[in-house]
Amino acid sequence: MSYFPSVTPIRFEGKQAQTPLAFRHYDAAKLVLGKPMREHLRMAACYWHTFVWPGSDVFGAGTFRRPWQEGGDAMAMAHNKADAAFEFFSKLGVDYYTFHDTDVAPEGNSLAEYRNNFAQMLDVLERKQEQTGVRLLWGTANCFSNPRFASGAASNPNPELFAYAAAQVCTAMNATQRLGGANYVLWGGREGYETLLNTDLKREREQLGRFMRLVVEHKHKIGFKGTLLIEPKPQEPTKHQYDYDSATVHGFLKQYGLEQEIKVNIEANHATLAGHSFHHEIATAAALGILGSVDANRGDPQNGWDTDQFPNSVEEMTLATYEILKAGGFTTGGFNFDSKVRRQSLDEVDLFHGHVGAMDVLALSLERAAGMIENDLLANFKAERYAGWDGAFGQDVLAGKLSLSDIAEHAFAKQINPQAVSGRQEMLENLVNRAIYG
Amino acid sequence: MSYFPSVTPIRFEGKQAQTPLAFRHYDAAKLVLGKPMREHLRMAACYWHTFVWPGSDVFGAGTFRRPWQEGGDAMAMAHNKADAAFEFFSKLGVDYYTFHDTDVAPEGNSLAEYRNNFAQMLDVLERKQEQTGVRLLWGTANCFSNPRFASGAASNPNPELFAYAAAQVCTAMNATQRLGGANYVLWGGREGYETLLNTDLKREREQLGRFMRLVVEHKHKIGFKGTLLIEPKPQEPTKHQYDYDSATVHGFLKQYGLEQEIKVNIEANHATLAGHSFHHEIATAAALGILGSVDANRGDPQNGWDTDQFPNSVEEMTLATYEILKAGGFTTGGFNFDSKVRRQSLDEVDLFHGHVGAMDVLALSLERAAGMIENDLLANFKAERYAGWDGAFGQDVLAGKLSLSDIAEHAFAKQINPQAVSGRQEMLENLVNRAIYG
Amino acid sequence: MSYFPSVTPIRFEGKQAQTPLAFRHYDAAKLVLGKPMREHLRMAACYWHTFVWPGSDVFGAGTFRRPWQEGGDAMAMAHNKADAAFEFFSKLGVDYYTFHDTDVAPEGNSLAEYRNNFAQMLDVLERKQEQTGVRLLWGTANCFSNPRFASGAASNPNPELFAYAAAQVCTAMNATQRLGGANYVLWGGREGYETLLNTDLKREREQLGRFMRLVVEHKHKIGFKGTLLIEPKPQEPTKHQYDYDSATVHGFLKQYGLEQEIKVNIEANHATLAGHSFHHEIATAAALGILGSVDANRGDPQNGWDTDQFPNSVEEMTLATYEILKAGGFTTGGFNFDSKVRRQSLDEVDLFHGHVGAMDVLALSLERAAGMIENDLLANFKAERYAGWDGAFGQDVLAGKLSLSDIAEHAFAKQINPQAVSGRQEMLENLVNRAIYG
Amino acid sequence: MSYFPSVTPIRFEGKQAQTPLAFRHYDAAKLVLGKPMREHLRMAACYWHTFVWPGSDVFGAGTFRRPWQEGGDAMAMAHNKADAAFEFFSKLGVDYYTFHDTDVAPEGNSLAEYRNNFAQMLDVLERKQEQTGVRLLWGTANCFSNPRFASGAASNPNPELFAYAAAQVCTAMNATQRLGGANYVLWGGREGYETLLNTDLKREREQLGRFMRLVVEHKHKIGFKGTLLIEPKPQEPTKHQYDYDSATVHGFLKQYGLEQEIKVNIEANHATLAGHSFHHEIATAAALGILGSVDANRGDPQNGWDTDQFPNSVEEMTLATYEILKAGGFTTGGFNFDSKVRRQSLDEVDLFHGHVGAMDVLALSLERAAGMIENDLLANFKAERYAGWDGAFGQDVLAGKLSLSDIAEHAFAKQINPQAVSGRQEMLENLVNRAIYG
Ligand SMILES: [Co+2]
Ligand SMILES: [Co+2]
Ligand SMILES: [Co+2]
Ligand SMILES: [Co+2]
Ligand SMILES: [Co+2]
Ligand SMILES: [Co+2]
Ligand SMILES: [Co+2]
Ligand SMILES: [Co+2]
Structure with a gap:
């Protein structure tokens, strides 16, 4: 059964392409500065926005009618979702994907169910990776959506939440290793505060420092060879998030002696929410030696929340790519499309339009940036x-x-x-x- | 000769005051939590906004007609300015003042003139301090207004500008020590960038790190007992300023091993320009152990530049003062009014209205915050x-x-x-x- | 059965109050400028935030455990919700409430069900109003949450959506009249655009103009004596909303000759999202002769979305209240708490804390503003x-x-x-x- | 004597250009949609930023060393400035220029001197226009820089300021007509407020309405065939400017019955300061029938003030140009570079880099937009x-x-x-x- 029956695999057809869904610029094997485009860009599609989000927002219910999101047995739906996701990845021709633990497997009603569900889905994912050749850019754990994490995970005033998060992160790290993930990401969704009136900044910082130290030690213990990444974001859902921007994360890493162990996953939209250009965050992380990976998207310059739109500016992305190339290019990192189609883009084909356009934008930006590097004025x-x-x-x-x-x-x-x-x-x-x- | 002949010294008259210019809440000697208000607040008026700025903005010339700002012999004007300033400080009843080197003495046409002029004015300031009892909260050097600093001082691509700034800062630190200053401040006016296209972030960061290390060593060499302070600001005049906020400065200090040597001077308006509440910046600096002093002012929530208005919110200032008290109160720091009257407030009496209102706001906030501390719910x-x-x-x-x-x-x-x-x-x-x- | 068994009716106890939930300042019958506080303030609690929202946000599921929100028969739940709401209104001692059509009655699966459900619940509401004396400040229709309204209601590219919205608004207006509502509100939740690339601004404006004209005519046809109100908001959920701010609405009303027929319902948080102070929007609407009513809340100055927090600044609210008093005070309008407790404030008692604090803030602001009016310097x-x-x-x-x-x-x-x-x-x-x- | 001896006239050399200063895309006579590029774009350089601003900002003195800005006899300097300006316009190959009254002639010490100086310089400008073929896109009057206008011009609480502004505007309108100007612009530099506490919004609005009515009547009286334009801006230098954005100006024009008489001059940087995209402001003005002319520049997305940078985004400008073409293209309007080189771009050649790059950006955008129009998907x-x-x-x-x-x-x-x-x-x-x- 196909979830995208009307879409044939996307091909590079060049500027003359007449097909509505074809790459005009992204030619995976084309050499740029002596390396294939695909290896420069290491692009990933994400489970989270593309297969989990139903098209809801704060003022309205989901608009999407996705067969894999309809109600029913949770594990059956997870299997459907994996089928849809890997069909999508394959047809799109993207080399990598990314996920949160609870994107791929249902949380269940207890930690035992969580572990079991996740374990079962790992088998599925492993098989699908083998079948399709699609690889895991990074895994992560969702320690912010469940109501229990309302006041944070590692920074929660209640240490049992720290423990709960540790259970998820430990499991997700092990899963990422097993699936050959190139990185493991930590985004502090609710590691921040709503009001200083009930918050002990110092305590929460200590808790976070301890958590990151534990994660680093666990990485070494299990022999995970990928990179650990923190994803900065200044606010939303919290009023203030501790991992505000790259410079703030750098200071935190220095304080806890972790600056050799953890790098940053920079998201374009988080950069602009923090009052910086995307270019700035990339260049700053590179200058501080902590540039790891990129969540490729864009915000809306007039809207003050995380719109997570698909990147569509070659002008902006060329400057970012130039800095990445100057810093030596990605090692374990890559460009993950932490991007979602608009709530009004409710057809499945819109998922393809979003990704295909973005992949062409990255390809164009890579070529332009390579031109800048070749004659580095x-x-x-x-x-x-x-x-x-x-x-x-x-x-x-x-x-x-x-x-x-x-x-x-x-x-x-x-x-x-x-x-x-x-x-x-x-x-x-x-x-x-x-x-x-x- | 008096520069403010119509103003008699401001007195505490309480809520029943009928005098237009009287303190209704600031009662210098009144004990709060066992310490006189004046010792809690350590308030300072500044030369920069109050005696140097002519009421100009980007779209128009100065509106103020200040006798000490009229043209003429530069040193004579500097004397007049000092007379006006200390008459103002005395009549206002503020215990401290602050200055930049070039606020108090003319730059002249060479470093030699700069040194001589400054030395002469130091004698004047020393004498005036003795006569009035007004003390120096902090001194600083202006390494940003002169066109030569267009591309920065310590972070300038040209090391001769670093040297020029070193000459000023060395002189200003020595002056601050001689005048018994309680702190020495560094604000990186143009230590930042206009465009990343011509900027080497890593080099500029190394230059800044070296400069701060030199400043720390000089402090110890001359035996200065005050505190060194960096004043964070996110942007303006530069597109991006390196000392973005307290967390960024903390990371910088950690990187160069200076976190025991330098604290921050937090300005309310800089906090909000950086996307933080004033409360946040105070609480963050306290949690990081680098809270030094405060530039008391406010921004306009709808305007995206540094409006440097007088603080007038007891609601906001009470929370800030609560955090300061919780952190043990000021040691060498204090509240400096880095505040300017509006361009339309062109009479000299407006300078009094601005300061008197602000001092009452701080007094009210101290009392409210003390109430919170006494019964610390x-x-x-x-x-x-x-x-x-x-x-x-x-x-x-x-x-x-x-x-x-x-x-x-x-x-x-x-x-x-x-x-x-x-x-x-x-x-x-x-x-x-x-x-x-x- | 009680939904708030632990809460006794809130009473005015003055500043000496020891009860955790008591009014310290709001004394309903107290005369201010010759009129009881309650008549000045005309305060309302809202169904939407307080009885409908489950404590969800974009990154997480609802945290609230409200008995009237649990699954089950939709009409039974609507009855429970009405019981809870009127128990709350009564215990709180608020004189008014506000609702959307779909807050009080389930939408059902067809327009027929919608009409029937709503009609049944109208009987309930009418009875509860009589029993409690709580009155309706305004009614409105929710033409934005259902996925069908993804591209707007009156401004939808499909006229059938215009018709659907007309069906709801017609029904809700009739209901508001029957319940003796003092006003009828129109908030253009998705009357705006996500991208100009697919939007015909001129057509959509014409559609909106027509809709408002129809609403005005219907009001006169049914003899509704209340005021029609448009609620400006600049963006969210759309990228750009047509009713951006008071000045924009004024221009729209002038264009369609409706400036004598429709006024504005100003929300504090919408004012700040539009780049204005709350004070500005109130004063502007008053100067333009279109000040109708107020949604009393506040935004977070550092967050770029509609946080809809309870108003807690007497400083800000005093200025707004002063302008309202200067404009003659409310006629049909009032202060509606379009405010929600934080997602972490998950207990039912937090609903009381939010409202009681806000009502005291309005009472204090009224007294302060009245003082300003009495001696109108x-x-x-x-x-x-x-x-x-x-x-x-x-x-x-x-x-x-x-x-x-x-x-x-x-x-x-x-x-x-x-x-x-x-x-x-x-x-x-x-x-x-x-x-x-x- | 030449002010730009090192610069030869800029020529179109195409993409193969090796000359550092050459047009790569702007080919004045090239037909696009059947009309020469120059006639589509109607580009203008401005006196204000390019020949008047000394490179100062709020934190520092001017960095530019322009021979025509050195001290000396004011009228002699005005002649030098005109020589420099027209040499620049000619070498650049721009067809139009724009000015404020006080840009081209010294204000003098009285209205009589103002009138005489301006009259003399008019002769000069007229001659230079004839000699060079450079034409006047628009003239305007500076009623905001002189300290007398601190509280506004037409909206000033003192009617004598209204009269003073009327004297300037009347003179500048007559001058614009004599020089064959295609438009006359009104930017309300200080027509707004600093604080509502001292402002009567209604009175000031009435004053502004009256002023605009007088300007319209004067236009007809003198038979000026050009277009009257209001330039919206939301704030800066004032806290709030009355001509906030296009929709606000439209409402104002409707109120005073002027919507057939006055259009808007949209500045990109003002659009973004108002919380809109440039695209939005263009499309909105077109939909409202008041699109007149454009001030082509850009802001900095991270800085909250008017940076007035040269436009350099083809992506942004293509969308704006598409809307302009769809609206029928410019009639009397054009693209004025209300743009300034950075304070660090202190050489005269930088003025050429700024303009040449911007003209190429407009040419590229025109071609891309024309492509969109030809096949108008x-x-x-x-x-x-x-x-x-x-x-x-x-x-x-x-x-x-x-x-x-x-x-x-x-x-x-x-x-x-x-x-x-x-x-x-x-x-x-x-x-x-x-x-x-x-
Ligand atoms: Co992300
Ligand atoms: Co995001
Ligand atoms: Co400061
Ligand atoms: Co400041
Ligand atoms: Co509202
Ligand atoms: Co709201
Ligand atoms: Co302009
Ligand atoms: Co501008």
């Missing part, structure tokens, strides 16, 4: 701009050979009078547009 | 809420006695099924309003 | 500030007696050189604080 | 989507042939049960990307 410009720091004085300063008063005396003695020089922002912006539009 | 509520963590299991978890799988097995074995309990947010909000309104 | 200040316009020249200008060149020639001839005078913003802010804090 | 999609309204029932509804209860009865009688259909947002977004990227 930005890097050359920067090298010249900072050249003074490569001189003797600059190096002595950075090496700590001079004290503040030494430097001050140098300045007073020489009566230095340095002047500003142009940063050439507009010229550089034009160079980027030239890379994109010729 | 919030602390009691929190203690109960987290009580589970004080038990054996919680303590074992925090102490690292259990691994992730130990905890998971505990959960599976016991089939735990913890449920959410109410966080009582509305009840707690009502308690705060009861503390404020009875 | 703001009005006096304004009268003086604009006094020039009451002179001959100003009156001639406003009366159109002078052309642009006449006025220009007057200016050139007199070589006028008018100068700015202080707007005294800080002094006026201090006056407001004096009204609030003494 | 969006229009076809919309036509189908709304087709129901073209049927008998839809037309009857719109024509007012049915009452609300008629329509309701139709719905109940037929037991209609309309369902949502997909809005196909992702597919449409992909179509737009196909138009841009192939």
